[in-house]
Amino acid sequence: MNAPARYELFVLEDGEKPVEVTEDSKIPNAATIKIVKQDHTLGNMLRAQLLSMPQVRFAGYKVPHPLQPYFLVKVQTDGSITPQAAVEAACNKLIATVEVVAQKFKREFTYKDTAGEGAQANEDPYGGTGPAWAGRDYDYDL
Incomplete structure (x- = not known):
């Protein structure tokens, strides 16, 4: 009834960006990354891969609403690399x-x-x- 059509959950529309990065102004070396047309499957794998990296201080994700096909990843690094570079490296490791x-x-x-x-x-x-x-059948010695 209220659910969107299935293809809307994974097909990008014309001009729609798959990834949007928003720098965090209150926390140093942190960013919120919106990944469109994906769900918990990629979100959880990406979070786990980010947490395994020594340069990452914090990584978490959330799906704001189940009917909206995107998730947000919050990443904070120690400053040796940017959050965007950490996410890119984590994605490359996941692909491998x-x-x-x-x-x-x-x-x-x-x-x-x-x-x-x-x-x-x-x-x-x-x-x-x-x-x-x-x-x-199941043979147990009693």
């Missing part, structure tokens, strides 16, 4: 991490395809020598 996970995921599926040839249906998928349950 996601690429590694994607490669490992693809590699596991290629192993599954090659291991699946000639394998018996009742073999233990976790490397056991015999059938996974050997025809037993």
Whole structure:
């Protein structure tokens, strides 16, 4: 009813900026960054990556309203780098991490395809020598 159309949650409109930076005038080396058309998934990963950086003193995010497809990231650094540079470095590290996970995921599926040839249906998928349950239900020694 009040929810926007699905495509409005991830498609940028003409002239819409994906990132807006607002410097904080009250806190030194701090900024609020608005990231449009994203949600908690990216917000939480970005916050965690920022907090793992030694130059970052504070990092947090919030989604002001669930029907608005953006989140705000508040970042304060120690002054050795700007908040914008910290967010950019965190994004680059996240991209590299996601690429590694994607490669490992693809590699596991290629192993599954090659291991699946000639394998018996009742073999233990976790490397056991015999059938996974050997025809037993949960067998507990009491």
